[in-house]
Amino acid sequence: MAVQDFTTRTxxxxxxxxxxxxxxxxxxxALPRRVRTxxxxxxLEPLLWLGPALVLILAVVIWPVVEMVRTSLMDxxxxxxxxGFAGGANYADLFAEPDxxxxxxxxxxxxxxxxxxxxxxSLALAQLLNSxxxxxxxxxWALIVPWAASVLMTALTWRWMLNNFYGVVNRVLMDVxxxxxxxxxxxxxxxxxxxxxxxxxxxxxxxTAFVILSGLGTIxxxxxxxxxxxxxxTARTYLSVTLPLLRPSLLVAAIINVINVFNSFxxxxxxxxxxxxxxxxxxxTYMYKLAFDNQAVGESAAMAVVNFALIxxxxxxxxxxxxxxxxxx
Amino acid sequence: MSAVTARSTTAPSATVRRRxxxxxxxxxxxxxxxxxxxxxxxxxxxxxxxxxxxxxELMKSPPSYLPSQWEWSNFADVWSLKDxxxxxxxxxxxxxxxxxxxLALAVGLPAAYYTARHRFRGRGAFLLLVLVTQMFAPTxxxxxxxxxxVSLDLxxxxxxxxxxxxxxxxxxxxxxxxxxxxxxxxxxxxxxFMDGAGRLGAMVRVTLPLALPGVVTALVYTFIGAWNEYxxxxxxxxxxxxxxxxxxIPGFVTAYQEQWQYxxxxxxxxxxxxxxLFIFVERYLISGLTAGGIK
Numbered sequence: 001m002a003v004q005d006f007t008t009r010t011x012x013x014x015x016x017x018x019x020x021x022x023x024x025x026x027x028x029x030a031l032p033r034r035v036r037t038x039x040x041x042x043x044l045e046p047l048l049w050l051g052p053a054l055v056l057i058l059a060v061v062i063w064p065v066v067e068m069v070r071t072s073l074m075d076x077x078x079x080x081x082x083x084g085f086a087g088g089a090n091y092a093d094l095f096a097e098p099d100x101x102x103x104x105x106x107x108x109x110x111x112x113x114x115x116x117x118x119x120x121x122s123l124a125l126a127q128l129l130n131s132x133x134x135x136x137x138x139x140x141w142a143l144i145v146p147w148a149a150s151v152l153m154t155a156l157t158w159r160w161m162l163n164n165f166y167g168v169v170n171r172v173l174m175d176v177x178x179x180x181x182x183x184x185x186x187x188x189x190x191x192x193x194x195x196x197x198x199x200x201x202x203x204x205x206x207x208t209a210f211v212i213l214s215g216l217g218t219i220x221x222x223x224x225x226x227x228x229x230x231x232x233x234t235a236r237t238y239l240s241v242t243l244p245l246l247r248p249s250l251l252v253a254a255i256i257n258v259i260n261v262f263n264s265f266x267x268x269x270x271x272x273x274x275x276x277x278x279x280x281x282x283x284x285t286y287m288y289k290l291a292f293d294n295q296a297v298g299e300s301a302a303m304a305v306v307n308f309a310l311i312x313x314x315x316x317x318x319x320x321x322x323x324x325x326x327x328x329x
Numbered sequence: 330m331s332a333v334t335a336r337s338t339t340a341p342s343a344t345v346r347r348r349x350x351x352x353x354x355x356x357x358x359x360x361x362x363x364x365x366x367x368x369x370x371x372x373x374x375x376x377x378x379x380x381x382x383x384x385x386e387l388m389k390s391p392p393s394y395l396p397s398q399w400e401w402s403n404f405a406d407v408w409s410l411k412d413x414x415x416x417x418x419x420x421x422x423x424x425x426x427x428x429x430x431x432l433a434l435a436v437g438l439p440a441a442y443y444t445a446r447h448r449f450r451g452r453g454a455f456l457l458l459v460l461v462t463q464m465f466a467p468t469x470x471x472x473x474x475x476x477x478x479v480s481l482d483l484x485x486x487x488x489x490x491x492x493x494x495x496x497x498x499x500x501x502x503x504x505x506x507x508x509x510x511x512x513x514x515x516x517x518x519x520x521x522f523m524d525g526a527g528r529l530g531a532m533v534r535v536t537l538p539l540a541l542p543g544v545v546t547a548l549v550y551t552f553i554g555a556w557n558e559y560x561x562x563x564x565x566x567x568x569x570x571x572x573x574x575x576x577x578i579p580g581f582v583t584a585y586q587e588q589w590q591y592x593x594x595x596x597x598x599x600x601x602x603x604x605x606l607f608i609f610v611e612r613y614l615i616s617g618l619t620a621g622g623i624k
Contacts, residue, residue, distance in 0.1 A: 043450075049443035050455055052436040053499060060496030061462045064473025071476055080479070128365060133358040135366075141608055142366035145373055145600075148607035150557040152575050153596040156582075157372040160379065160589055165390035168375055174391065182391070206369075207618070214615040252619045256464075263468040265560050270579065284468060291472055292564065301472045308469050315464045322460070322619075 068308065071301035078295035090298040094306075097299075099278040099286070106193065107262070107282040114197050114261045118204040119254055123246075125205060126212035147206035155270035158199045162186055162271075189279035192272050196280065200267050204260065208253045215249025216242070248321075255318040259311055283307050373600070380404065380593040387589055403594045413572065413580035415595050422574040422599075425487050426555035429494035433502050433551045434544070436495070441506030442532065446515065456507075463500035467493055467561045478565045485566050490573070493565075494555035502547040505617030509543030510536060546613040553603045574599050 047054075075086035094100065129140055146154055161169050164184040173179040186192045219242065227237045265284050268274055274281035274289060281289065283303060291300030379387070380403055382396040407415045444452055467474060474493060475484075483489035513536055521531040537544065559575040566572060574595070581592035 046443060046447070046449045046451065049439045053440035053503060054455070054458075056432075056436050056492070056496045056499055057458060057462055060474075060477075060492050061465055061470070064470040064477050065465075066473070067476045068470060068473030071472060125365065128358065128362055131358050133355055133362050135359065135363060139362045139366040140611075142369045144607055144611055145604050146369060148553060148604045149373070149600040150559070150575055150596070152557070152559045153376075153578065153600060154372060156579070156592065156596070157376050160593075161372065161375055166387060166392045168392055168394070171391045171394070202369075202372075210611065211615055211619060249619075256619065259464055259466070263466040265468045269559075269563075288471065288560075288564075291475070297472065297476075304469065304472045311464070311469055315461055318464060319457075319460065 065308070068301050068304050071298060072305045074298055074301075076297045078297075080297065086298060090302040093296070093299045094290075094302045099281075103278060103281050103283055103286045106280070107284075110193075110197060110200070110264075110282050111258060111261050114200045114204065114264075115254060115257045117197075117201050118208050118257055118261075119250065121201065122205055122208035122212050122253070123250075125209035126216055129209065129213050130216045143206045143209060145206075146203050147210075150266075151203050151264075152266040152270050154203055155199055155267045158195070158202075159186065159271045162195060186272055187276075189276065193280045196267055196271050199271065200261060200264055203267070204257055207260075208257060211253040211256075212246060212249050215246050218249075219245045251321050252318070255314060255321065258314050259318075262307070262311065262314075373597075376593040376597055376600075380590050380597055382590055384588075384590065387587075400590070403590050404598070407591050407594050407598070410591065412586075413577035414570065415574075415577065415591075417570055418572045418574045418577035419598070421487065421570075421572060422556060425490045425494065425573060426552050428487070428491045429498065429555040430548055430551045432491060432495035433499050434548060437499050437502035437506060437547065438544075441503045442510050442536070444503075445507045445510035459500045459503050462497075463504060465497070467497050467558075471560060471564055474561060475564050483565070485571055487571065489565050490555075490558070490562060493561050494551070494558055498551040498554050501550060501617055505547055505550075505613070506540065506543050508616060509540040513539045542610075542613050543617075546610040546617065549606045549610045550614065550617075553607060556599070556603055 072090050073086060073088075075083040075089065077083055125143070129136065129143070161167050162185040164170070164182050164187070167182075167185075169185070170179065170182040174182070183191070185195055223241055223245070224237065227241045232240065262282075263284055264282075265288065268280065268282060268285045269288075272280045274285040278286060278289070284307065287300050287303040287307060290296045290303055294300075378395060381399050381401065382393075382403075383398050383400045386393060386397055409416075440455075444456060478484045478489045481489075483492070517539070518531045518535050521535040522528060526534060557575065558573070562573040562576040566576060578592055578595055578599075581588040581595070
């Protein structure tokens with residue numbers, strides 16, 4: 001069995017034992033010739049097909065990871081010259097930064113706040129998009145716009161809308177009577193940060209809502225039928241049938257959101273540049289400023305390594321979730 | 330939802346009792362739905378209204394809701410601007426996004442096809458690598474990417490951006506294409522092969538057309554990702570003729586000029602085409618983005 005499997009694979013069909021026999025019969029002439037050279041070539045064949053992809057991933061995704069870790073351990077001058085090994089000096093510098101505790105705390109608020117609100121609102125949005133009403137398709141299209149549009153451009157619109165003198169947000173709030181004079185929203189760190197979180201939610205909603213919507217689609221109608229026959233009301237059905245069955249989608253959506261929101265750069269960059277000072281920075285924008293504003297490349301790399309370690313942790317959780325699903329389902 | 334309820338109510342009396350609340354429900358849903366759409370479109374509507382205002386009106390406080398005069402010429406003006414150079418940036422972005430897409434597909438198609446059709450040593454490791462790197466964003470690796478591009482002398486080049494965009498979108502391409510190839514019965518391809526089409530011929534003429542939704546989704550998603558990419562362009566290119574649209578656009582509002590009307594006219598030129606493209610592939614996207622976690 002094993003031998004036969006091997007021969008069929010060397011013959012180039014290579015796709016397990018099930019279908020090999022048919023081919024053996026139809027291409028008898030090709031078989032012996034290929035077997036002779038096939039032994040060694042066989043091991044290299046996957047490399048032929050996967051090689052370019054591997055090279056691209058290793059050279060452009062993995063190399064920067066290595067380079068980043070290496071840089072974080074090097075002493076690099078502000079002009080980019082490497083002056084030698086620095087040991088943990090860059091990390092020591094980073095952790096001694098007076099702005100760091102605030103930045104880390106804000107990052108925590110940013111990720112937890114944005115992801116929680118995004119998931120909650122997305123649950124409602126998905127429910128809405130899953131119901132039938134005239135124009136549903138148009139609503140779905142409208143929801144796609146912030147997803148497809150450049151986040152930078154979306155954030156720039158919000159910056160303009162929040163402008164002290166010329167922004168439409170102040171105009172509306174004054175017309176409605178909530179404000180009696182314009183507020184300079186983005187000048188005050190706390191207000192600016194709250195608005196940026198709102199914008200981050202705004203751009204995260206479409207993807208999340210569509211993931212949950214697709215999760216809703218996997219719930220069989222019979223389950224609802226059974227709940228109805230058991231006399232469960234709408235709220236009860238949602239809490240004890242829909243939500244538990246949505247757990248997988250919610251989990252995947254939550255993890256992907258955590259990673260995206262953590263890495264979110266354009267929203268903050270376009271609206272406040274993390275300013276005034278470092279007052280609205282997260283670790284991601286802080287990392288950028290360390291390298292490209294302060295020319296402290298080594299320290300920035302140390303920040304990046306810390307960020308990346310956190311992301312890796314989330315990715316590991318993600319792997320467990322996705323892989324676990326593949327094995328059970 | 331409502332259809333399920335209607336179908337399940339078999340007794341005529343129940344149908345009569347339910348008809349009125351159902352209609353109210355639909356009206357409410359429609360209202361909420363359309364309001365939601367408006368909220369999501371509002372920032373882009375504001376973009377359009379600002380892009381259509383005459384220059385002096387932009388500095389009116391409090392601002393007007395609608396332009397006093399609809400300056401459609403703003404959309405024509407941006408094509409001749411030099412600072413930032415919109416036409417150059419558009420072409421550059423088009424080139425970078427187009428080439429990134431081609432590279433990602435050229436590299437991703439064979440890998441996805443082979444992993445879907447064959448079992449071999451290292452297959453699991455390869456798919457794991459793809460799954461993990463799909464979660465890596467260039468933003469998180471920015472310092473490393475910058476240092477690499479400096480040492481390869483690829484800063485300020487289209488090639489540097491193309492490599493980064495292709496590589497970081499490649500995992501998604503492989504994942505979604507792999508799923509499509511795996512869903513196409515191998516027997517179809519074998520049949521074509523026996524008819525004398527050859528391995529490659531069978532793949533190109535039979536499998537590829539059937540996997541077309543996957544190919545188009547990978548294509549559109551990579552293109553849009555590269556088209557919208559900002560952080561890497563900001564970091565490894567400096568302003569000049571090698572500027573992507575995303576890098577160029579903030580240049581409308583600096584210490585020296587504030588041209589929000591042009592900024593938003595250009596933004597809309599960049600956004601509208603990709604939204605239309607995106608609408609076509611939306612329903613194929615989710616399974617690829619969640620690594621098949623949700624089907």
